[in-house]
Amino acid sequence: MGLWAYIGRRLVLAALVLIMVSIGTFLLSHAVPGDPISAIIGERQADNPEVRAQFERRFGLDKPLPLQYAYYVRNLLRGDLGLSISTRQPVVEDLQQFVPATIELTIAAMIFAITVGVPLGIIAAVRQNRWPDHLTRFIALIGTSVPVFWLGLLFLYVFFYRLRWLPGPGQLDPGMSRPDYVTGMVTVDAILARDWDALRSVLRHMVMPAVVLGSFAMGIVARMLRSSLVAAMSDDYVRTARAKGLVERRVVAGHALRNALIPTVTVLGLTFAGLLTGAVLTETIFSWPGMGQYAVKTAIKLDYPGLLGVTLVIAVTYVLFNLLVDVIYGILDPRIRIS
């Protein structure tokens, strides 16, 4: 199969999954217990059959379910996700406000996971079965075993409450005003506004949530890289590289690591969903004004349009991310395209 055919197939699959996702969210929104009409126009108005019928006609609720789904998809494609019950704003506006903070935090967590996880994995593989290996495996194991919300509380206690090294929950120091909204990401907006105090503050506030959120992905990256690097180190081409007299450093960095990184890249793409899951809990603990916090708020208040909006955004991101990983993988490793 050629590269383009492979990408085309992946695109079709992704589209199919997205259709399933939209059916899922549509059905979930219909499974909500309670009466959406009385929630919007009030109990007394909803008891009046004439008003009710008029309302149902206006919002297409008298139509058969498949037709309602068609309306739903049409609205989705127009970017209309309905009105949030808890904030009384269009869900799209809510999301525009909350999504950038999550993107910012997730990127920071990814950076932590890669910059710490990759060296740990390499050290563990090169010093296989000696103490650096055991230590690394132990750190990675803790990263994957500790519930993220508990790690967050622990960090807050140690680094904020006890040592006072880092600021507590929130995105900026109390009393500090947010730089003007351009991208919604406070770090980027602070740079654009040349507001260095705000930048310093937001970066300091970001350290703890990013480390906590990234710890799981870091553990996965380190363990994955270790095992694929150990396997690569016993391959023939590594022996050839050693035989021609390369220093060990170049054998590892130039030969073994390149091949070992491929599975790690895939796993990293897949842990992205894990990061978004963790973001829900991390944002709750650190009062980070992102999508996760919004999701929790809407779920507790049974604000369906809001929660489904978040669900949809995350599902779409995840599908696109997987598509990207598949494509990159197909480019990196031509063998994948054939199977």
Place this chain on the structure above:
Amino acid sequence: MASATVQQHSVLLGSGAVLNKRRTPLGDAFRTLRRQPVAMSGFAIICAWLILALLAPILPIQDPNHQDIANRLQPPGPGHIFGTDDLGRDMVSRVIYGARISLPAGIVVILITGTFGCLVGAVAGYIGGWLDNVIMRIADAVLSFPSIILAMSITAASPFKDQRLFNALIAVALVLWPEYARVMRGQVLAIRSNEYVTAAEAIGASRGRVLLRHILPSTDAPIIVKATLDVGAAIVLTAGLSFIGLGAVPPNPEWGAMIKAGADKGTQYWWYAAVPGLAIMSVVMALNFFGDGLRDALDPRRRGR
């Protein structure tokens, strides 16, 4: 003619089984496992928790709901090794009684969701065609939701408003089945092309019989390892749902709900959230140790590495 061949085949298989009686793959695996101190310590920790949970009513500990307001929020010390909570209840007793909720919940959820996922995946892999496509695309769609968001939607939409822990468990089960379906489907696809499956089909065995009697018994290790590791994941996910207020509610001593109660009290009462957190961590780490050991033991290529 065909049945004679099959009979001969099964006789051969039978004699093979007799020959291998002393050294079965499973027996080899257990011997390897016994030599791994890390895996065995994980196993011991899990057993210790199960025994504590089982014997909780007859252990010399306080009633987990016994309130003693005079001794509220006592730090760990003599009398209360892990301190007391905001109603003066003993943390040791609450954590042990919490194990009676979190451990069985995690195990039962994985048993149910794992069995369901395996059956669905096996059917998809064996029958193939459009059914396979539909099942696997549904699985993809479920996998594309981050588990906690999907679980949140399900808990919020559930008609049983009072049974919040039950809702959370249903949500966890609905979120985790597709991975089993995937793994199982892959295995069934590989086994389906074996000769003995063709032979069974040739003598007219029904699809159900071929699947249940010939294919499923040949599937193996990865599912068991995955299930072991997932019990920990299920415990953490359930605790996470409780932590954001969508799972177990007080006075239920569920570990996630206890962490939330502790976090709400404030950082100065660190033990309140720390103790149930340590409990979760010890269980999940033990399951990871054991699961990793099991994986190594069941995979002949990894033995001795």
